[in-house]
Amino acid sequence: GKRSLLAPWNLCLRQSQCRVGTITAMGPPLPPKPVGHSKGSGPAELGIYLNYTCPFSVKAYKTLFGAVQPKLEGRCRFTFYHQVQAWHPQGTSQHEAALAVAKLAGEEAFWKFSDALMAAAEDFYDVNVLDKTRRELWEELVKLAEGAVPGINVNALRAVLSLQTEANPGERNMGCGVTKELKWAIKHSRLLGIHVSPTTTLNGIVCDTSSSWTVDDWLAFFDTHLPKPTALPTPPEKADATLLRNLIDPLIIDARDPNEVESCKGGPALPGCKHVPLNMDGVKQSEHPTSIEEFQQKLQGAGGLPEDKSTPIITHCGNGGRGGKSAVILRQLGYWNAHNGGSPDAIRAARDLQLLPVVSTAPEKADPAVLKSLANPMIVDARDENEIEACKGGPAIPGSHHAPLNIDGVKQTERPTTVEEYFAKLQAAGCLPEDKSTPIITHCGSGGRGGKAALILRELGYFNVHNGGSPDGIRSAREGTS
Numbered sequence: 378g379k380r381s382l383l384a385p386w387n388l389c390l391r392q393s394q395c396r397v398g399t400i401t402a403m404g405p406p407l408p409p410k411p412v413g414h415s416k417g418s419g420p421a422e423l424g425i426y427l428n429y430t431c432p433f434s435v436k437a438y439k440t441l442f443g444a445v446q447p448k449l450e451g452r453c454r455f456t457f458y459h460q461v462q463a464w465h466p467q468g469t470s471q472h473e474a475a476l477a478v479a480k481l482a483g484e485e486a487f488w489k490f491s492d493a494l495m496a497a498a499e500d501f502y503d504v505n506v507l508d509k510t511r512r513e514l515w516e517e518l519v520k521l522a523e524g525a526v527p528g529i530n531v532n533a534l535r536a537v538l539s540l541q542t543e544a545n546p547g548e549r550n551m552g553c554g555v556t557k558e559l560k561w562a563i564k565h566s567r568l569l570g571i572h573v574s575p576t577t578t579l580n581g582i583v584c585d586t587s588s589s590w591t592v593d594d595w596l597a598f599f600d601t602h603l604p605k606p607t608a609l610p611t612p613p614e615k616a617d618a619t620l621l622r623n624l625i626d627p628l629i630i631d632a633r634d635p636n637e638v639e640s641c642k643g644g645p646a647l648p649g650c651k652h653v654p655l656n657m658d659g660v661k662q663s664e665h666p667t668s669i670e671e672f673q674q675k676l677q678g679a680g681g682l683p684e685d686k687s688t689p690i691i692t693h694c695g696n697g698g699r700g701g702k703s704a705v706i707l708r709q710l711g712y713w714n715a716h717n718g719g720s721p722d723a724i725r726a727a728r729d730l731q732l733l734p735v736v737s738t739a740p741e742k743a744d745p746a747v748l749k750s751l752a753n754p755m756i757v758d759a760r761d762e763n764e765i766e767a768c769k770g771g772p773a774i775p776g777s778h779h780a781p782l783n784i785d786g787v788k789q790t791e792r793p794t795t796v797e798e799y800f801a802k803l804q805a806a807g808c809l810p811e812d813k814s815t816p817i818i819t820h821c822g823s824g825g826r827g828g829k830a831a832l833i834l835r836e837l838g839y840f841n842v843h844n845g846g847s848p849d850g851i852r853s854a855r856e857g858t859s
Contacts, residue, residue, distance in 0.1 A: 406557065408558075408561045411456075412458065412459075412558075412561045412562050412565045413456035413457055413458045413565075414456065414457040414479065414484060414487055414488070414491075415454045415455065415456045415457075416442060416446050416454065416455045416456075416457075416488070417446050417447075417449065417450050417451075417453070417454045417455055418450065418451060418454055418668065418670040418671075419449065419450070419451050419452045419453040419454050420452075420453075421452065421453040421454070421579065421580055421603055422453065422454050422455075422456055422578075422579070422580055422581075423441070423449075423453055423454070423455050423456065423577060423578070423579055424456050424458055424577060424578035424579075424581070425437065425438075425441055425442075425455060425456065425457055425458065425575060425576075425577055426458045426459075426460035426566055426571050426574055426575060426576040426577070426578075427457060427458070427459070427460055427574050427575050428459075428460045428461065428462050428465055428468050428472075428574040428575075429468055429471040429472065429475070429491075429494045429495065429498065429501070430462070430465035430467060430468040430471065430498065430501055430502065431460075431462065431465065431468075431574045431575070432498065433574070433575055433588040434460070434495075434574045434575045434588070435495045435498045436588045436589070437575040437577075437588040438457075438491070438495050438575075439495065440588075440590065440591075440592065440595070441455060441595070442455060442457070442488075444592045445592055445595045445596070447665055448592075448596065449599060450665070450666075450668045450671065451668035451669065451670065452599065452603055452604075453599065453603060457491065458562065458565065458566060458571075459472045459475070459476070459559070459562035459563075459566075460566055460571060460573075460574040460575075460576065461559070461562070461563055462573075462574060465503075467501050467503075467506045467509075467514060468501075469559070470511060470514040470515055470518060470538075471494055471501060471514075471518065472559060472562070473515075473538060473553055473555050473556075473559055474490070474494075474515065474518035474519070474521075474522065474534075474538060475487060475490055475491060475494065476555040476558045476559060476562070477534055477537040477538055477553075477554060477555045478490040478522050478526060478529065478534065480537065480554075480555060480558065481529065481530060481533055481534055481537065482526055482529050482530075486526045486529060489525050489526050490521070490522050490525050490526055492525070493521055493522075493524070493525035494521065497521060500517075501514075512539075515535075515538040515539070515553075516535075518538065519531060519534050519535055519538060522534060536554065537553065537554035537555060538553055538554065538555075539553060539554070540552070540553060541553060541554055541556075569581075569583070570583075571583070575588050579602060584602075586598065612698075612701030612702050612704060612705045612717065613701055613704050613705065613708075613716065613717045613795070613797060614701070614717065615697045615700075615701075615717050615718070615719040615723065616691070616716040616717055616718060616719075616797055617797070617800065618723075618726070618727040619727075620716065620796065620797060620800050620837065621691060621716065621718055621723075621724060621727035621728060622727045622728055622838075623836070623837040623838035624689040624691065624714075624716070624796075624836055624837075625689060625835070625836060625838070626689070627688075627689040627690060627691045627716075628651065628681065628683060628688055628689070628690045628691070629647050629649065629650040629651070629690075629691045629692075629693070629718070629724065630650065630651050630653050630676075630679075630681050630690060630691070630692045630693070630703060630707075631646060631647070631650045631651065631652045631653065631693060631694075631721070632653060632654060632655040632692055632693065632694045632699045632700055632702075632703040633652075633654060633693075633694050633695055633699070634654050634656055634659050635652075635654065636659070637694075637695055638652065642695035643693070643694065643695035643696055643719075643720030643721050643722060643723075644720055644721035644722030644723075644725060645721060646721060647721050647724060647725065650721075651679045651680060651681045652679065653672070653675050653676055653679045653681050653703070654675070655667050655672060655694070655699040655702060655703050656699070657671060662698075662699065662702065667702075667706075669706050669709055669710070672703070672706050673706070673710060676707075676710075682710070682712075683712075686711045686712055686713065686714075687713070687714050687832060687836075688712065688714060689714045689716075689796070689836055690704075690707055690712055690714060690715040690716065691715075691716050691717075691718040691724055692704045692707065692715060692716070692717055692718060693717070693718040693719055693720055693721060693723070693724055694720070695720055696719060696720055697717055697718075697719040697720065697723075700717045700718060700719060700720075701717040703715075703717075704716060704717045708793075708795065711793075713793040713794070713795050713796070714795070714796050714833075714836060715795075716795075716796065716797060741828065741844060742824045742827075742828070742844050742845070742846040742850070743818075743843035743844055743845060743846075745850075745853070745854035746854075747843060748818060748843060748845055748851060748854035748855055749854050749855050751816040751818065751841075751843070752816065753816070754815075754816040754817060754818045754843075755778065755808065755810065755815060755816070755817045755818070756774050756776065756777035756778065756817075756818050756819075756820070756845075756851065757777065757778050757780055757803070757806075757808050757817060757818070757819045757820070757830060757834075758773060758774070758777045758778065758779045758780070758781075758820060758821075758848070759780060759781060759782040759819055759820065759821045759826045759827055759829075759830040760779075760781060760820075760821050760822055760826070761781050761783055761786050762781065762786075763786070764821075764822055765779065769822035769847075770820070770821065770822035770823060770846075770847030770848050770849055770850070771847055771848035771849030771850075771852060772848060773848060774848050774851060774852065777848075778806045778807060778808045779806060780799070780802045780803050780805075780806040780808050780830070781802070782794050782799060782802075782821065782826040782829060782830050783826070784798060789825075789826065789829065794829075796833050796836055796837070799830070799833050800833070800837065803833075803834070803837075808834075809837070809839075810839075813838045813839055813840065813841075814840070814841050815839065815841060816841045816843075817831075817834060817839055817841065817842045817843070818842075818843050818844075818845040818851055819831040819834065819842065819843070819844055819845060820844070820845040820846055820847055820848060820850070820851055821847070822847055823846060823847055824844055824845075824846035824847065824850075827844045827845060827846060827847075828844045830844075831843060831844045
């Protein structure tokens with residue numbers, strides 16, 4: 378019969394397979410994580426294939442990672458890929474050293490060492506290393522790492538940058554301690570057909586760029602190919618003092634820089650607050666706007682992201698600007714009960730007034746017996762206008778106050794209402810009695826928004842608030858009472 382054109386492939390496949398129980402393992406080991414080294418965050422990726430000996434790579438590295446990447450934070454992450462070139466044989470040792478530093482000391486150390494390698498690129502040009510052995514190159518690189526990465530274990534680095542004879546007894550061509558990682562890096566670029574350095578890819582596609590580009594050239598490139606950055610929603614204004622006063626056990630986040638805390642800008646730090654500076658390394662927001670991802674990481678490190686998304690949170694800086702941006706980021710992370718307190722002194726002035734009793738009962742649908750027992754309760758109808766007209770959950774209860782929870786009819790899943798927004802609606806509807814012990818029953822058409830309305834009222838200090846579910850549910854419970 379005819380010989381299949383797939384026969385050689387099938388043979389290779391059979392030879393590369395081995396059976397382990399019922400699992401088939403195929404081919405050589407695969408990398409446990411991406412082979413590149415990324416900086417920044419964002420939905421897009423600029424891949425940059427660089428060689429430490431290539432002068433054009435050095436120029437591109439300094440421009441892209443030194444000046445362009447911070448300006449693209451939140452839009453695009455920048456990834457360094459090792460592009461080992463046969464015509465720069467000493468570059469192999471340099472890339473081995475960089476991989477070894479990353480393996481031993483992590484990504485931050487990799488970037489410090491790469492900065493040093495790029496700065497010292499000429500020391501490794503052909504004319505300066507022609508007569509040096511591989512061992513001598515490794516030793517120079519170890520000394521460079523010792524100066525660039527404080528605290529790195531030099532002996533461990535030397536052990537990685539040496540032939541792995543003990544691990545491979547009897548072999549004579551075993552490579553060093555990062556040969557596997559180097560192979561993965563080379564295989565990655567070969568599979569993409571990357572030939573020279575520097576080469577760039579945008580989201581995996583090779584693009585026509587130049588190492589001679591200026592920062593403005595790069596920014597124009599990104600503005601052409603990436604969506605424009607999404608502006609953060611307008612930060613909330615400084616919260617009403619009454620609202621700040623009535624929040625129960627709020628988490629307070631101080632977004633000032635350390636030197637501002639020390640100089641008491643806006644007032645001394647509030648006891649028990651979490652210090653989470655919004656600025657990155659003290660750089661002003663006008664020069665480097667902090668991304669959601671960056672602030673989220675800071676908040677996590679400081680314990681500023683409680684599990685309960687309804688936790689009341691007050692943010693502040695020295696006057697309210699960064700406090701407002703901190704609050705809007707927290708709201709984007711789902712913390713709808715976050716408020717801009719302005720400054721420590723403003724929060725202190727608002728909350729040094731007499732605080733109200735702490736009530737933490739969850740606003741589930743109340744027991745009918747509880748609803749029936751309430752004397753002359755205020756009824757707050759949180760339904761939308763069209764729901765009232767359609768009698769969703771029953772006709773409106775006579776004398777109830779209409780304070781729809783949704784903003785312009787948009788569902789809570791799409792646009793959660795903040796405490797400040799509902800506070801304003803409740804004020805306008807006359808639903809904030811002076812007596813905080815006033816019995817209040819909230820409802821919507823079934824109990825969901827009625828529960829959130831009850832929670833907000835409790836956060837405002839009204840501890841005798843209950844979720845009635847629906848108008849018919851309240852009517853049924855209170856039937857026969859005045």
